[in-house]
Each structure stands twice: as C-alpha cells, then as structure tokens.
Amino acid sequence: SENRHKVVIIGAGISGYSAAARLIENGVEDIVILEAENRTGGRIHSVPYRDGFIDLGAQWVHGQDGNIIYERFSNYFDFGDTGFDFADYYFHQSDGVSLNQNHTTMLDNLANEVLWNSFDRMVHYGGSFGSFFERFYTKGLMNQKFINVPWALAHQMQDYHHNRVNTYFGTTSWFDISAQIMAAQGTKTGSNWLTWRQSGYKTVFDFITKKLPDPSQYLDVESKIQLNKEVTNIAWGDNLAIIKCADGSEYTADYVVFTASHGVLRAHYESLFTPKLPDRKILAIENIGYGSLEKIFLEFAIPFWPTDPNWVQYTILWSQEDINAVTGTDREWLLDTRAFFKVDGFPNLLSAFFIGANIKDFEQFTGEKIANDCMWLLERSLRKSLPRPINVQRTQWITEKNFLGSYSILSMDTARNGVSPFDLAEPLFNSNRRPIIFFAGEATYFAFTGYTDGAMASGYLAADEILRHSHGNRNTFHKYLSLIILFYASLSIKI
Numbered sequence: 001s002e003n004r005h006k007v008v009i010i011g012a013g014i015s016g017y018s019a020a021a022r023l024i025e026n027g028v029e030d031i032v033i034l035e036a037e038n039r040t041g042g043r044i045h046s047v048p049y050r051d052g053f054i055d056l057g058a059q060w061v062h063g064q065d066g067n068i069i070y071e072r073f074s075n076y077f078d079f080g081d082t083g084f085d086f087a088d089y090y091f092h093q094s095d096g097v098s099l100n101q102n103h104t105t106m107l108d109n110l111a112n113e114v115l116w117n118s119f120d121r122m123v124h125y126g127g128s129f130g131s132f133f134e135r136f137y138t139k140g141l142m143n144q145k146f147i148n149v150p151w152a153l154a155h156q157m158q159d160y161h162h163n164r165v166n167t168y169f170g171t172t173s174w175f176d177i178s179a180q181i182m183a184a185q186g187t188k189t190g191s192n193w194l195t196w197r198q199s200g201y202k203t204v205f206d207f208i209t210k211k212l213p214d215p216s217q218y219l220d221v222e223s224k225i226q227l228n229k230e231v232t233n234i235a236w237g238d239n240l241a242i243i244k245c246a247d248g249s250e251y252t253a254d255y256v257v258f259t260a261s262h263g264v265l266r267a268h269y270e271s272l273f274t275p276k277l278p279d280r281k282i283l284a285i286e287n288i289g290y291g292s293l294e295k296i297f298l299e300f301a302i303p304f305w306p307t308d309p310n311w312v313q314y315t316i317l318w319s320q321e322d323i324n325a326v327t328g329t330d331r332e333w334l335l336d337t338r339a340f341f342k343v344d345g346f347p348n349l350l351s352a353f354f355i356g357a358n359i360k361d362f363e364q365f366t367g368e369k370i371a372n373d374c375m376w377l378l379e380r381s382l383r384k385s386l387p388r389p390i391n392v393q394r395t396q397w398i399t400e401k402n403f404l405g406s407y408s409i410l411s412m413d414t415a416r417n418g419v420s421p422f423d424l425a426e427p428l429f430n431s432n433r434r435p436i437i438f439f440a441g442e443a444t445y446f447a448f449t450g451y452t453d454g455a456m457a458s459g460y461l462a463a464d465e466i467l468r469h470s471h472g473n474r475n476t477f478h479k480y481l482s483l484i485i486l487f488y489a490s491l492s493i494k495i
C-alpha cells in the first residue's frame, strides 16, 4: 500500500538527510522520511535575516581535516571563519574596572593549554574535565612567571573558562564532563570556527542531496519527506516494523532509521518502542548526557564594537562583588554570560550563548528583557553608554518538544556506567539477527558526538548497513558486477 516502504526514516535533520541521500544514490528509492516539525533541518535551523540567513542551531563547521563536511564540500564552498582561534582577546571586568591585560593573557594562555592542548594527558585521566582543569591550572600557576598575578584574577579566569566549556558543551558544570571520553574522541585539525557566511548552515543539505555543485546530480530526498508527522510508536516483529504517528496514520517498513534527538529519545523511549528496548540501550539512553544551550542575536543600527578583523568579542570576567550583587535579582541569569561575539557575514550583529538549564526562566523572558539586561552588562563592563539593539532573536531549544535541548555529551555518568554512543547506535535485531531498527543522529556517533559532522556520518553508516542487508546492496553489487564485466569486455575487444 501507499504507506508500506522499504525504509522509514524518522527525522529530517542532517542524519536523516544523509541516510536518505546514500540510500537513493544506491538505488533504494522506496523510502519515506517522517518529520514531526513543519520544517526540515532539525537542529540545523537557518532563518532568513536581512540579505541572508542566520543560524539558530548549528553555526560552525568545527575542524577541517577529519571533518567530513569540510572534507567533502570545501572544494565547492568558500567557508568564512569567525576567527576565535587567532583573535586578540581583551578582557573586561563586569564592573568596568580595568584589568592588567598582560596578566589576563598569561592566564588565558595557561587555561587554553590545559583545556585544549593536553588531550594526550587527559585521555589517561579518570576524572572530569573540571577536576583535570583545576589540577593542572593550579599546578601551572605555581610557575615563577605568575608570581605577580593576583589569585583573584586567576580565579576569575578559571570561572570564565568554566563558563566557556559549559557553553561549548551545553553543560551546567564541567565536573559533569568525562575528560577521558572527550579526549578519546576523534581528532580534527584546522580552524574550529568555519561558517557558511550568509548562506546559513542549511546549505549543507544542498551538498548532501548533490543539488550543489551540479544540480543534474540531484538526489531527490525532499520529495520523500512528510512534514508534521510526529512518530509516537514503533512496533517491530520478525519481518516488519509498524510506525504510528500522532495524527493516526500508520506506516510499515522493512527497516527503520530513528534519528530523533537524544533528548526526545530519553523523554519518550518507553512509549516509543514496542517491545521495550534492551536494558543496555536503556542504560546508554539514561547515562549519556544531553545539553541545553540557548543563543541570542542582538542587532544594532550601527556597530559600536571595533572593526579590526582580529577583534572577535567582548570578553567579560565577573567580579565577585558583582556576582554577589546580581545573585537573587532578576538579572541573575546574566551570570551565565561571559562573551558577546561578532557574527561572520553580519556586521551589525552581536551574539551570546546561555546554558539554558541554569536559567530556567530564560524561555519566558521577552526579547526586550533579554536586550535590556545584556545592554546593562555591556555598558557596565565597557563603562560607556551604548545604542539600544533594534532587533533581538532568541532560541527556545529546551522547550521545543521535538528537540528538548541542544546536543549530547559524554558525561561522568556515561563513563561510570561504561556505556557509549556505540550502545545507542546498536540496531534492534529480529530473531534471525536481521537488523530492523537502526539508530542514527549526533548522539550515536562516537568519534564526533554532538556535532553535525558526527550526525552526518551516522546517517551514512545506518544507510550503508541497510544496503549491506538489503536488495539495494545487491543492486549496487549487480551494478558493479555489470561494470566489471563491461570493463573486461571492452579490454577483450581492444585485445
């Protein structure tokens, strides 16, 4: 029937897209993608803005060599770079008291060395990112060269890097992040902050479907997508899976690729799967972390920040007096903010990140309150009056029911329970050990958990497994066999 398919993919984010593209490319056309939202892209969410698109979700291609997105598409796309890796950093104190920039630079260098250049040491460390940092940062401070640096400033710098790590991973504390597992992840080299300039991250879908660079190669993933299809249950037996949607529709499939976010899986795994999932998978679902990151964009009629290309952000170190003064007030949420940074391709925008879980009310805040509070902090730190933003954009990832947060994280609980993304990726098999349900998405890919490139690779992996087990593979195999025969036939003709 119309709703009977070889493959049903749940979710039209980057992992669902890449799984579908790989299947179509290999001759498996009988697929449908069920997407709960009324849009595609998932946590890649580029929204129109002025002459281009800004990204409410994924914004940067992190790394060059080792990043499948950069490696595949950089020949055809001229990536921008926000420049965090090679910027000049100037530190402001929250109360506007000027700081010794030699001291802040020395401390910042030490902190970066401990956090980002010590993976060979970190991979043998059983504790958290936080305890690793405290141990080796404190040790570094014992060096003679820090003799004149005030301890209070060293502590402020530690607090800044704690916040920075949390905003990078969407965590509430770096003591929740497993140093060892994070350090054991795949390595990428090159710039960490490449952007899609004004085109937005959504451009990646044009490359995945091969609309770019050559439209004649287009793999028609889009016509397979059905929007507003929230999957509520997947029941699987020996041969088939039956997929039920909230609107009452039902689909049957030989194979299912489940790509909904780790937050969705964690919230609904009990009702989503019949029969219940294996214990080990449940252990992984419950103990792999899931972050909660929110973003804002402030637009100004005229930029008031430096136009020097090496300037990337206002970096704020909170003073203890300000922390005490703001705590308990309706501005307390600002304590989660340490930087307002420029947005590549949009000279009139400043952006900031917040760890949503720390600021439960964030999603109820009006744009006006967010803007007013941010301007209060900027004016206080810079000691000057500044123009008002003319526009505010903000995200609500935590409460959006098809995401329930930002991205997954290999936490101390993950380490303690001995589970990993491999356990999440493990398919569900029938009694003949034929896989029926595959799991893809950023949380399932060990090497680059949390990132778009990990999500993309996971989609390809699931599709390749389906191809290996299905006619699609035989088709591919037959195709190659015919090519080999033709090749030898042409040789013998020449001979």
Ligand SMILES: Cc1cc2nc3c(=O)[nH]c(=O)nc-3n(C[C@H](O)[C@H](O)[C@H](O)COP(=O)(O)OP(=O)(O)OC[C@H]3O[C@@H](n4cnc5c(N)ncnc54)[C@H](O)[C@@H]3O)c2cc1C
Pocket: 010, 011, 012, 013, 014, 015, 016, 034, 035, 036, 037, 040, 041, 042, 043, 044, 056, 057, 058, 059, 060, 061, 062, 229, 230, 231, 232, 259, 260, 261, 264, 293, 294, 295, 395, 397, 402, 403, 405, 406, 407, 440, 441, 442, 443, 450, 451, 452, 453, 455
């Ligand atoms: C604020 C933020 C900033 C980020 N920044 C970066 C960055 O700079 N660089 C980077 O590499 N990564 C970044 N990420 C992470 C990146 O966006 C994700 O890793 C990646 O997009 C996840 O893709 P996915 O296919 O695994 O999941 P998703 O994109 O979440 O796709 C899953 C799809 O499933 C749908 N779905 C959910 N439940 C159901 C259901 N019941 N039925 C049907 N469909 C359902 C969802 O609507 C969604 O479209 C960021 C994420 C966020 C939130």
